[in-house]
Amino acid sequence: MDWSHSLRLIAPEETLSIAGLILLLIAAWGGDKASRLISILAVAALVGASFLVAPALCQGAMGPDYAAFFGQVHADAFSSFAKILIYLSAASALVVAPAFLNRLGAMRPEFPVLIVFAALGSGMMVSAGDLLALYIGLEMNSLAAYVLASFARTDDRSAEAGLKYFVLGALASGILLFGMSLTYGFTGTTAFSGIDASLAGGLSTGALFGIVFILAGLAFKISAVPFHMWTPDVYEGAPTPVTKFFATSGKVAAIGLTMRVMLGAFGDQVDAWRQIIVFVALASIVVGALGAIGQKNIKRLMAYSSINNVGFILIGLAAANVQGASAMLFYLVLYIAMTVAGFAAMLMLKDENGNQVEEIAKFSGLSRTRPGLALALAIVMFSLAGIPPLFGFWGKFLVFKAAVDADMMALAFLGFAASVIGAFYYLKIVKVIYFDEPADAVKGENDIWHKAILVVTCVFISPLGYLASGWLQGLTDTAATALFQAL
Amino acid sequence: MIHVIAFYLFAVMTVGSGAITILARNPVHSVLWLILAFFNAAGLMVLTGAEFIAMLLVIVYVGAVAVLFLFVVMMLDIDFAELRAGFVRYLPFGALVALVLLAEIVLGIGAYRAGSLDLGTPDGTAAAGTGLSNIEAVGALLYSRYLFLFEAAGVILLVAMVGAIVLTLRQRSGTRVQNIRKQNMRRPDEATVNVKPESGKGVQL
Numbered sequence: 182m183d184w185s186h187s188l189r190l191i192a193p194e195e196t197l198s199i200a201g202l203i204l205l206l207i208a209a210w211g212g213d214k215a216s217r218l219i220s221i222l223a224v225a226a227l228v229g230a231s232f233l234v235a236p237a238l239c240q241g242a243m244g245p246d247y248a249a250f251f252g253q254v255h256a257d258a259f260s261s262f263a264k265i266l267i268y269l270s271a272a273s274a275l276v277v278a279p280a281f282l283n284r285l286g287a288m289r290p291e292f293p294v295l296i297v298f299a300a301l302g303s304g305m306m307v308s309a310g311d312l313l314a315l316y317i318g319l320e321m322n323s324l325a326a327y328v329l330a331s332f333a334r335t336d337d338r339s340a341e342a343g344l345k346y347f348v349l350g351a352l353a354s355g356i357l358l359f360g361m362s363l364t365y366g367f368t369g370t371t372a373f374s375g376i377d378a379s380l381a382g383g384l385s386t387g388a389l390f391g392i393v394f395i396l397a398g399l400a401f402k403i404s405a406v407p408f409h410m411w412t413p414d415v416y417e418g419a420p421t422p423v424t425k426f427f428a429t430s431g432k433v434a435a436i437g438l439t440m441r442v443m444l445g446a447f448g449d450q451v452d453a454w455r456q457i458i459v460f461v462a463l464a465s466i467v468v469g470a471l472g473a474i475g476q477k478n479i480k481r482l483m484a485y486s487s488i489n490n491v492g493f494i495l496i497g498l499a500a501a502n503v504q505g506a507s508a509m510l511f512y513l514v515l516y517i518a519m520t521v522a523g524f525a526a527m528l529m530l531k532d533e534n535g536n537q538v539e540e541i542a543k544f545s546g547l548s549r550t551r552p553g554l555a556l557a558l559a560i561v562m563f564s565l566a567g568i569p570p571l572f573g574f575w576g577k578f579l580v581f582k583a584a585v586d587a588d589m590m591a592l593a594f595l596g597f598a599a600s601v602i603g604a605f606y607y608l609k610i611v612k613v614i615y616f617d618e619p620a621d622a623v624k625g626e627n628d629i630w631h632k633a634i635l636v637v638t639c640v641f642i643s644p645l646g647y648l649a650s651g652w653l654q655g656l657t658d659t660a661a662t663a664l665f666q667a668l
Numbered sequence: 669m670i671h672v673i674a675f676y677l678f679a680v681m682t683v684g685s686g687a688i689t690i691l692a693r694n695p696v697h698s699v700l701w702l703i704l705a706f707f708n709a710a711g712l713m714v715l716t717g718a719e720f721i722a723m724l725l726v727i728v729y730v731g732a733v734a735v736l737f738l739f740v741v742m743m744l745d746i747d748f749a750e751l752r753a754g755f756v757r758y759l760p761f762g763a764l765v766a767l768v769l770l771a772e773i774v775l776g777i778g779a780y781r782a783g784s785l786d787l788g789t790p791d792g793t794a795a796a797g798t799g800l801s802n803i804e805a806v807g808a809l810l811y812s813r814y815l816f817l818f819e820a821a822g823v824i825l826l827v828a829m830v831g832a833i834v835l836t837l838r839q840r841s842g843t844r845v846q847n848i849r850k851q852n853m854r855r856p857d858e859a860t861v862n863v864k865p866e867s868g869k870g871v872q873l
Contacts, residue, residue, distance in 0.1 A: 191816065198823055205830065250816045251793070291834045298827045305820060317820045324824060328831035343835075369788030379788055387785065 208290035223293035260308035303434030342418025357398025364391035465492030531625025546619025572646035
């Protein structure tokens with residue numbers, strides 16, 4: 182193995198780790214005053230790292246030439262695609278965080294540093310080619326995430342969210358490790374390519390248990406039913422920018438990792454896990470949709486919405502081919518854009534004291550007091566519901582099409598029917614905003630960054646986004662092909 | 669010959685100090701006996717040629733775990749008389765657990781005798797080089813093949829440390845911190861005072 186080649190391939194990871202360490206030193210000497218500078222530098226590092234990974238995607242990097250460290254890390258087009266999403270959504274969470282945390286008096290210079298390390302771990306997850314790399318990346322991401330969830334430590338809900346996330350996350354890690362040790366025991370290797378080769382002769386019961394436990398651990402991380410229980414509490418309790426980070430960056434990492442494991446290491450055992458994925462996908466769609474109906478808090482609603490959307494994404498995984506993987510990535514991009522827009526709009530909903538307005542009932546009549554913000558929220562909700570002229574529809578269409586093309590008509594039909602339930606609660610918010618008597622609760626002012634993020638993402642998910650769909654489709658196809666070439 | 673003597677010495681000491689760990693009345697003594705048991709177990713590991721595990725036992729178990737135990741035992745206010753009072757009440761349940769464990773051991777040994785599971789064959793990537801001691805073999809893999817993951821594990825520990833400090837360290841108002849400059853600048857006549865107390869009246873400060 183060529184060391185310099187390997188070290189060149191992990192340049193984005195090196196950049197982020199060194200940036201994180203330097204920022205930590207600045208934090209140690211600069212103290213709380215340096216928070217702003219460190220936030221700016223962290224955003225710069227994340228954006229810079231995404232520029233570093235971009236060439237691999239544009240060149241369509243795939244195959245063994247782009248595997249570093251004996252295949253433990255894959256720096257191919259797939260990981261490049263996912264890393265761009267991860268780094269940019271982490272940067273966008275960091276842009277909106279200082280305003281929020283400063284008001285709580287919870288902004289500390291370690292916040293951007295932890296976000297950088299969490300993004301670093303997420304990047305390792307999506308480029309993992311080995312069970313060890315998978316676990317190390319996952320833990321790096323999770324440990325930072327536990328701390329971030331309880332970052333507003335004077336707030337009881339935030340502390341509770343952090344504790345709950347930590348305990349349940351540790352449980353999920355245990356389940357995942359158990360599955361990994363079974364897989365290692367019955368295949369004799371931790372490398373994905375080795376596992377795939379070893380299972381080619383047939384699947385023993387022990388290895389099947391390994392797959393099931395690994396899948397259970399991963400389902401927790403992507404918050405799919407039946408391992409979704411932590412999501413509403415953690416999303417509600419965590420500071421809103423952190424929730425945004427979990428719902429975007431963390432979600433891409435976990436789904437990218439799931440795709441790597443299921444389509445890579447267990448790619449030839451599709452028959453063994455397809456039925457599990459089908460069940461998890463449908464259950465996530467239904468539970469996410471039904472659970473959201475009764476919610477009064479917008480952050481809890483977004484948590485159920487994320488469970489619901491993960492279900493749709495998993496439909497693409499059940500197809501288990503390049504088309505399905507490509508559809509998953511396409512959906513993921515749209516979901517990230519909608520979530521970033523949704524949370525940016527949510528952070529702009531403040532009362533006259535600058536406190537966050539989270540109760541849906543208080544949004545009533547927003548269209549008359551804040552027409553621009555109301556329009557943005559309406560676009561996000563319609564897009565999440567998958568109403569045709571908006572871009573969100575295209576993601577759902579692609580995953581259903583992948584399922585139909587893979588002869589899974591029943592799955593596509595059930596998913597389609599269940600998406601109608603989901604439309605109900607999204608439309609309910611639009612109704613509250615546009616047709617209820619004004620409650621006049623939203624009064625706060627917002628800075629230019631929130632507005633910029635909101636406008637950019639709203640334009641992307643509006644019908645104008647279709648102009649980019651050809652380009653995006655090309656990228657997702659390249660990334661999905663690279664995923665299947667990674668072994 | 670010296671091997672046999674050493675083995676019996678370490679083995680008897682391990683079992684003996686293990687027994688006293690359970691039987692000692694004072695929990696602090698129990699932990700100290702436990703540490704002795706760990707040391708002797710480490711000696712047994714050295715005898716079998718597993719010097720890496722011996723070092724881990726001393727560093728991790730004696731250095732970290734046992735000391736943690738000691739802290740916990742000293743900090744908790746445990747009423748042992750009360751604990752012992754429940755002994756008879758929980759005896760049936762304890763016996764049941766012991767019975768289950770015994771059955772499992774018997775079953776496990778039976779299964780082991782009947783032949784092993786059909787496990788995968790190791791692909792040899794993590795095989796030790798010939799002629800290397802355990803420590804050298806572990807090091808050779810850790811710093812070459814698994815270098816990236818090793819460094820990444822270091823970052824995880826850093827994240828854990830940063831997280832623990834961020835969540836627990838807080839500046840309290842009204843804490844008295846040491847100001848070395850101020851201490852050094854202090855003159856004797858500011859710091860000391862000569863008084864002549866009357867007998868039976870105490871000192872006025």
